[in-house]
Amino acid sequence: MNAQLNDLGPIKAIIFDMDGLLLDTEGIYTEITQLIAERYGRTYDWTIKQNIIGRGAADLARYVVEALDLPISAEEFLVMREPLMRERFPRAEAMPGAQQLVRHLKQHQVPIAVGTSSSQMSFGEKITRHGDWFALFDTIVTADDPEVTAAKPAPDIFLTAARRLGVAPGECLVFEDSPFGVTAAKAAGMRVLAVPDPAMADTKFAQADGILRSLKGFQPAACGLPHLVWA
Structure with missing residues (x-):
């Protein structure tokens, strides 16, 4: 199924997981x-x-x-x-639609962040070929960030990202590919869309506000963000 995004209400910021969501790691x-x-x-x-x-x-x-x-x-x-x-x-290669969506949101001044379970060191290794578009994020929160006391499924990573973006958790939309990430986002009081591995059963994402097969299935206009024409 695809998410009914009009049920999400207005969104002011987007937080992305990285592994399996932005990058194919x-x-x-x-x-x-x-x-x-x-x-x-x-x-x-x-x-x-x-x-x-x-x-x-x-x-x-x-x-x-x-x-x-x-x-x-x-x-x-x-x-x-x-x-x-x-x-x-x-x-590591970019996941389909990741770079276009990030560039679109940045162009329209939508606050964006990465909230990842990776360490700062492995994050740097993974973005070796993608430094240009990862530089567009307003903040990057890794699992070893000084402000993060517990990794996902705890909400710390996402709450830290929202605080740095200056946006209330309830106005943040999270993209995640894992059940642990979905749990973390919901614990943070955020809306979350799952973009899971094709082999993962949809039943593992019952907490999510919707399931997409690819980031390209997301229509920003449905939650009050600028319209995107996917390439």
């Missing part, structure tokens, strides 16, 4: 986790992946180590994957 995470799992003769597949999309690094690592019964600690898992991420993140 989920495939990179999958490849890296599979490589580590294979070192120990384990198989990492969708049955596990669907439960970690959107988690913060520490929470994700604990879940993977336990689910795969890896003979390493969560901390060792994170250390192991660090060089693999540094090597692969710079090749």
